Structures are given as C-alpha cells and as structure tokens.
Amino acid sequence: MSGEVSGRLSGRLSLNQWTTRHWPLPDLVEGCAAAGVSGVGLWREPVSEYGVGRAAKLVREAGLTVTSLCRGGFFQEPDAIEANRRAIDEAAELGAPLLVLVSGGLPPGSRDVDGARQNVADAIAELAPYAGERGVKLGIEPLHPMYASDRCVVSTLGQALDLALPHPPEQVGICVDTYHLWWDPLVWTDLVRAGDAGRIAIFQVADWITPLPEGVLTGRGMLGDGCVELRRFRRAVEAEGYVGPIEVEIFNEELWAMPGAEALALVVERFAEHVA
Structure with a gap:
C-alpha cells in the first residue's frame, strides 16, 4: 500500500494534528503533501511552540489548507474571554476558517451544570461578533457526557445547535x-436541524472501542x-449539504507510538475502507 489518498473523497481527507501528536509540524506537513492529504487540523500548543506565523507560511507553501484550529472554549476559566480572543486571532493568522470550542466543565467546587451552560452561552454571545470580524467561525463541539464535569458541559448535538442558533x-x-x-439518540434528527440551519462547520471521525x-x-x-457507523455519519452530513473537510482526529497511545508516516498511511487506508 502506497499510503496515497485515492477515490471520490480524496480531496476532503484532513489529518488532525493530534492524530500524529508527536510528529513534528514540518514533517507532518511534508508527509501530508507527499500522501496527497490536502488538509490539516492544527492545535494551538504545538503551533505556538513552532510560531504561528511560521506555521502559516509552512502550510501555505506546501499547498495545504488549515481546516480547523483546536481549541478555544474552557469558559469556566477566569480569563476565558481574553484567551479566546487570542485563539481567534491565531486562527485568522493561520487562515483557519474554524476555531473549535470545547466549552469547559464546572467551575471548581460547583455543581451548577445549568449555570455552567448559561456561562457558555454568554461567552459565545460576546465572542461571536469578534470572530466574525476576523473571518473565523466558532465551532461548538459537544463531547461525550463522561467529560461533562471537567471538560465540556455541552454533551449533545442538540445542545450545541441550540447554543449556535x-x-x-x-x-x-x-x-x-x-x-x-x-x-446520541437524537443525533440523526438534530443533524437535519443543523443542516437546515446551515450550521455544520466540520465533520470529524474516530471510532469508539470497547x-x-x-x-x-x-x-x-x-x-x-x-462500533461507530462511520459511513452512516458521513452520508448523513452530506445529505444535509456538508461537503467540507473530513478530519481524522484520534487520540490513541498506540497510534502516537508509530512513526508519523506509518500512522498516516494507516489513516488513509482505514479512511478509504470505512468512511469513503
């Protein structure tokens, strides 16, 4: 297997940087270009270490597209608004059309999940106009409810959509x-709602192992x-008009231990087999 992308969805595959977490950014960019992967989803921490301006130039000169920047959010933090403004600025400098928001969990010592969700709504209301001015869309990401206490009080697609509308x-x-x-038992219905409202900003794929x-x-x-019906999800978002990037975002120690080019080749193979 060559590790090169082929087929109908070849132009839409994007490698999220965290999938090959320990692959240095220049090597990742070179590897994606060589494999025919035209998009990369970047993370703020390694980009900051490399230099935002340098990273933007590196990706641009390789002919790649930044499909998203992760992450903003964590609105329980006292400096969240200012931190998210900086994240929006970084996305704009990278040419990323989307800043992914992981909303954050409960403030220390709090049990008020309703209050935490209201805080997320208030923060997004404050940040959305600024993001619009910078040409960056805020993408609200719901996380599995096991993360609600510490990472993300937005757990369902419906909750995320209600915050966006x-x-x-x-x-x-x-x-x-x-x-x-x-x-999510309502995910298919809420995907229709999201499509009708033009709200699907990014589609990311990973599997759930037991x-x-x-x-x-x-x-x-x-x-x-x-156990995830990956192709069903892909067809569902396409049915709602989404034809944008498909980011492979996998956090997995075994994958991280592989050489970056080998991990990317496996991603390309499995994408063709289970998503495309």
Whole structure:
C-alpha cells in the first residue's frame, strides 16, 4: 500500500494534528503533501511552540489548507474571554476558517451544570461578533457526557445547535465528531436541524472501542476498530449539504507510538475502507 489518498473523497481527507501528536509540524506537513492529504487540523500548543506565523507560511507553501484550529472554549476559566480572543486571532493568522470550542466543565467546587451552560452561552454571545470580524467561525463541539464535569458541559448535538442558533451562521456553527456523538439518540434528527440551519462547520471521525483504555482521553479508536457507523455519519452530513473537510482526529497511545508516516498511511487506508 502506497499510503496515497485515492477515490471520490480524496480531496476532503484532513489529518488532525493530534492524530500524529508527536510528529513534528514540518514533517507532518511534508508527509501530508507527499500522501496527497490536502488538509490539516492544527492545535494551538504545538503551533505556538513552532510560531504561528511560521506555521502559516509552512502550510501555505506546501499547498495545504488549515481546516480547523483546536481549541478555544474552557469558559469556566477566569480569563476565558481574553484567551479566546487570542485563539481567534491565531486562527485568522493561520487562515483557519474554524476555531473549535470545547466549552469547559464546572467551575471548581460547583455543581451548577445549568449555570455552567448559561456561562457558555454568554461567552459565545460576546465572542461571536469578534470572530466574525476576523473571518473565523466558532465551532461548538459537544463531547461525550463522561467529560461533562471537567471538560465540556455541552454533551449533545442538540445542545450545541441550540447554543449556535441565536448567532449568524457565518459566526457560529457546530462540530460533528463521531466519537462523541455516536451514542446520541437524537443525533440523526438534530443533524437535519443543523443542516437546515446551515450550521455544520466540520465533520470529524474516530471510532469508539470497547473496553475503553485506562486513559479515557486517549481512548479513541482507529477507524474500523470500534462500533461507530462511520459511513452512516458521513452520508448523513452530506445529505444535509456538508461537503467540507473530513478530519481524522484520534487520540490513541498506540497510534502516537508509530512513526508519523506509518500512522498516516494507516489513516488513509482505514479512511478509504470505512468512511469513503
């Protein structure tokens, strides 16, 4: 297997940087270009270490597209608004059309999940106009409810959509991540709602494996190794008009231990087999 992308969806595959977490950015960019992967989803921490301006130039000169920047959010933090403004600025400098928002969990010592969700709504209302001015869309990502206490009080696609709808669609959309939403009993209905409102901002794929590894944050499965109906999700978002990038975002220690080019080749193979 050559590891090169082929087929009808070849132009839409994007490698999220965290899938090959330890692959240095220049090597990742070179590897994606060589494999015919035209998009990359970037993360703020490694981009900041490399330099935002340098990263933007590197990706641009390789002919790649930044499909998203992760992440903003964590609105329980006292400096969240200013931190998210910086994240929006970084996305704009990178040419990323989307800043992914992981809303954050409960403030320390709090049990008020309703209050935490209201805080998310208030923060998005404050940030959305600024993002619009910078040409960046905020993408609200619901996370599996096991993350609600510490990482994300937005757990369902419907909750994310309800937070997005008060704002112009060019300013706020939603992220559809199969790992987090495969279990949601209303996901198919809410995808129709999201499509009707023009709110699907990014489609991300990973599988759910059982049993989960000991480290829950690194428990995403390689495409095809778990129980998620990946192709059904892809067809569902396409039916609602989404024809944008499909990011492979997998947090997995075994995958991270592989050489970057080998991991990318496996991603390309499994994408063709289970998503395309």
